[in-house]
Amino acid sequence: MKHVIFDCDGTLVDTSGPRYKLFPGIRDFLEAHARECAFYVWTARDRSSTLRILKELDIAAFFDGVSTPDDAPPKPNTQGLYDLVGNSPRNLVCVIGDSRNDMLGAKAFGVLAIGATWNPEVRPTHLTEAGADFIVSHPSECSTLIRPKPKAE
Secondary structure, eight states, X not given: OOEEEEOTBTTTEEOSSSSOEEOTTHHHHHHHHTTTOEEEEEOSSOHHXXXXXXXXXXXXXXXXXXXXXXXXXXXXXXXXXXXXXXXXXXXXXXXXXXXXXXXXXXXXXXXXXXXXXXXXXXXXXXXXXXXXXXEESSGGGHHHXXXXXXXXX
């Protein structure tokens, strides 16, 4: 994959407690793939608080773009995805998210939909019913899904 699009709340950021924090493994994933992928955020959260959270958690520099309902119609409408990656070949784009709307939007946009279940509140069946191509329980599992497969000889 060349373009990896994350949901914010429940995927990148654990918003369940009084202080927001990254889910375990997120920073490692971003650091491991920063040279080979462009990262984006597609969220239902407003732009101002999204940018503030990314900055406070010291991950804003990893992202090449952010799409919020302040910028485009809300998920699962695909306009936000288009605004982020334009006409990039769809086989080079994936969405990693924890909600039904993340999966529905990814499938409507024609890209790989990766259902993230490291948030304990997520029900994997809701993601598969909404079209998730893969269900993962830790960010490290996404690594094999976004790397190009070696060509058979």
